[in-house]
Amino acid sequence: MANPKIMASARTLTSEGLGERLGLFLLITPAILWLGLLVILPHVEIGILSLSQRIAARVYTIGFGNYFEFLSEPIYWHTFARTALLSILVTAITLVISFPVALYIAKFAVGKSKPILFLMCLIPFWASELVRTLGWMMLLREAGVVSFLLQWAGIAGKPVEMLYSDGSLVLGLVYGGMLFMIVPLTNALESLENAQIEAGYDLGGTNFTVLRKIIIPHAMPGIVAGAIIVFMLTVGNFVTPVMLGGKNGLWFTEQIYSQFITRFNWPQGSAFGFMLLLLSTGIVWLGLRLTGQGFSETLRRT
Amino acid sequence: MSDIADLSLIAVTKRFGGIAAVDAVDFEVAQGEFFSILGPSGCGKTTLMRMIAGFESPTSGDIRIRGVSMLAVPANKRPVNMVFQSLALFPMMSVGENIGYGLACAGVSGPEAAERIARILDRVGLSGFGPRAVTQLSGGQRQRVAIARCLVLEPTLVLLDEPLGALDLKLREHMKIELKQLQSAFNTTFMYITHDQSEALVMSDRVAVMNKGRFEQVGTPRELYHNPKTSFVAGFVGDANIWSGSAAGAIAGGTRLKLATGAEVTGMGTGIDDGVRAYLRPEAIALAGSLDELSALPNRFPGTVSTVLFDGAASTLVIDAAGFPPLRATLPQAGPLAGIEAGAAVAFGFTPEALKIFPA
Structure with missing residues (x-):
């Protein structure tokens, strides 16, 4: 009997394994883009912005x-x-x-x-x-x-x-x-x-x-x-x-x-x-x- | 045992639109009896049971429990509990909570409820299962919880709506025996509905065969099997060779019958006209190597074995004989013909009493 672990690791190196990975990557890309661009990025921006205080005209510190x-x-x-x-x-x-x-x-x-x-x-x-x-x-x-x-x-x-x-x-x-x-x-x-x-x-x-x-x-x-x-x-x-x-x-x-x-x-x-x-x-x-x-x-x- | 029946139905009729799903049904079930209603799907047995449980009300007639009319009593106040086809255990409650639900509804709680739950679990062989989730149980265990959930309320009558339908064959065979034992141990009146004749015959004290909203016959399993009163009962209960033909006249000890396929046989029947149907059980057919061995039987014919259907004790032969449609006969595995092969010549015969003739 072939060792299934070796079989599995061998398969990821073949073109079939690469194709599967590419497929998965393409499938989750819209979700990642949506989360990244529309949810995480604006919130990071707003988070940073919310921590900046104006101390003089066009002068800001963090606080x-x-x-x-x-x-x-x-x-x-x-x-x-x-x-x-x-x-x-x-x-x-x-x-x-x-x-x-x-x-x-x-x-x-x-x-x-x-x-x-x-x-x-x-x-x-x-x-x-x-x-x-x-x-x-x-x-x-x-x-x-x-x-x-x-x-x-x-x-x-x-x-x-x-x-x-x-x-x-x-x-x-x-x-x-x-x-x-x-x-x-x-x-x-x-x-x-x-x-x-x-x-x-x-x-x-x-x-x-x-x-x-x-x-x-x-x-x-x-x-x-x-x-x-x-x-x-x-x-x-x-x-x-x-x-x-x-x-x-x-x-x-x-x-x-x-x-x-x-x-x-x-x-x-x-x-x-x-x-x-x-x-x-x-x-x-x-x-x-x-x-x-x-x-x-x-x-x-x- | 009291004189008043636990359950009596008087001319109960239920119409949906113009169609009578249940048509003037009368019967009584005595205390402690295991009563079954056997019928094909759509015969009205489920409607009948739902009327007794209180989920439907009859168009006319009366349903009485221990002599008290139930028509004005809502489902949750009737001394009747039901085991549903799907069991309908509450999945968000544990086994103990499922059984305790009805007790809580009846105002029993605290240590008394806990004690009654423990006692009933013990009696159905599930001691210590109280805290388990119902989803962790096997099919047979769930069955017992569903029955315990009813019995803990000490109802006058337990209704069972084909509760064995979802189980696999082996477990179903086992649960048949277990249900019967539970029923006799608790001495509670059970009313069981099923389309499976074996369930009805094995467990019941009495069986009602229902067809098109009416009771065809009510009797013990033996009566139904050996003395069917109607063509439907003869065909529905047990296995049978079914022949159509016409009556050729009465003779001493029976009725002469000419089959549509040509053969003339002697059977028993009443009220027979031109078109008749005749029923012959496969195990009522005697088999022999030659016609001489069957000389005691008025009906005896030669034939050839066309197929051997080996199924252990339930093995049968399919026999081709001149003037008959292919005919099934039980092949005793202990007899001299046990090893018979397809193509062999065989003689078969049966008594006139075994051939039941009914108007078609």
């Missing part, structure tokens, strides 16, 4: 001054904490609203209604985020549809302004995040065998027991994946907070925007950008720890 500035100015970290808390709230509301929708699509819809329902969730996303947000503005503004209906029904005596508040902001963000919650949830729930749900009832479970002990644990990877996506999108959202949020309802991305564009203070903007990255990474990590899910496990199962 953590931009980060100290973030901590010493209450408006900055207030906005930061607000963005974090509201994003968690938005993620939670999105989950609560999307779960029954996903459960219905995955387990109760039969025949043709299933793809149709799925399509109905998808359709709004054919329009740009800007247009969708404008749609909400038409509904919620003082002279908008909801205000008119409330007056017509006699519930409100005068035009009601529902825009530019935290309420309208959360509403818009939840709406924007729902699809990204429904898709992974539906996927996760579809793989749940009907017999498992039936067994849950058969052994004496109530609706609540079956949901808590069988359906939710099974959907956990989908819940975590959806929550991560929605949270990331919400934290980094810019259009919706600008258009639907109130004047004193700043979103942290607006701070970054104003540093870069309004004030031309790129180092400060970069420091804020890094803080946002740390925030989302930290909260996602915490979320995974709290739910006992592994990151790679979640990615693998959805």
Whole structure:
């Protein structure tokens, strides 16, 4: 019998082995280019930029001054904490609203209604985020549809302004995040065998027991994946907070925007950008720890 | 044993659209009985079982457990537990948690639940398996967990929906015996549905043969095998040579039958008209080297062996004979003909009682 180790090492020296390596190299090149040019390089640049402090015109030193500035100015970290808390709230509301929708699509819809329902969730996303947000503005503004209906029904005596508040902001963000919650949830729930749900009832479970002990644990990877996506999108959202949020309802991305564009203070903007990255990474990590899910496990199962 | 049956169905009908999946089915299952419903796929047996479990409600009729109507009782309140075809063990729970789930639903927890879980695991031969993940178990062990999960709740009735279907042949043979033993050890009423006649015949006290939403016949496995009441039962339960022909008239001790292929034989049957079907079990055919040896049998014919199908104790011969379609006969491996080869001349015969004739 030939020694397989020798055979294997001999093969890498042949042209066939070289061809395999070249093939692998070509296959992973786009991924490496994408990661390198679009993810790592800009972040290295922003990281370096965030550490440079201006001490005089066109004179910079390296230091953590931009980060100290973030901590010493209450408006900055207030906005930061607000963005974090509201994003968690938005993620939670999105989950609560999307779960029954996903459960219905995955387990109760039969025949043709299933793809149709799925399509109905998808359709709004054919329009740009800007247009969708404008749609909400038409509904919620003082002279908008909801205000008119409330007056017509006699519930409100005068035009009601529902825009530019935290309420309208959360509403818009939840709406924007729902699809990204429904898709992974539906996927996760579809793989749940009907017999498992039936067994849950058969052994004496109530609706609540079956949901808590069988359906939710099974959907956990989908819940975590959806929550991560929605949270990331919400934290980094810019259009919706600008258009639907109130004047004193700043979103942290607006701070970054104003540093870069309004004030031309790129180092400060970069420091804020890094803080946002740390925030989302930290909260996602915490979320995974709290739910006992592994990151790679979640990615693998959805 | 009480006088009231554990389960009684009264004229239970289930229609889907215009089609009756279950059509006016009546039966009773006594306490401690192993009752099977045997039928081909699509015969309505699964619908029937789901109605008893409470996942479907009958269009009409009544389902009673120990005399109490279950129609208004939801699935999670019925004293009935089901072993699913896929077993439906909860993969995110350990073996102990799977068994404890039903107890927790019933409000049993803490040390009492732990003790009952340990006791049931011991009784199904899985002591100490409580902390294991269900994914670590073998097929047979998973089966036992699924049954333990039901039995721990001490239900009046356990429903089993072809739970052996996914197992390989050897394990299935083994589990048949094990299921029967578990059932008699717990003395719980089992209702088993299957399309596999061997499972039904081996395990059951009584079997109902179901076809097109109706019960064709209910009886002990022996009754079904030896005295089928309908053509369907005769063909579905056990192996048979099936011949079509026409009745040529009654004689003393039987009915004369002319086969479509030409031969005339004597069999037994009632309500026979022109078109009939006749069923003859392969093991009911006596084989001999010459016709003289079979002189006691009214039906005896010469033929030649066309194929020998050797399968140990289940070996059969395919015989060509004038006036008959190719005919299968069991070849006893202990008899004088054990070594017979294809092409050899052989005589075969059978009693009129062995040939069951039914209207086609």
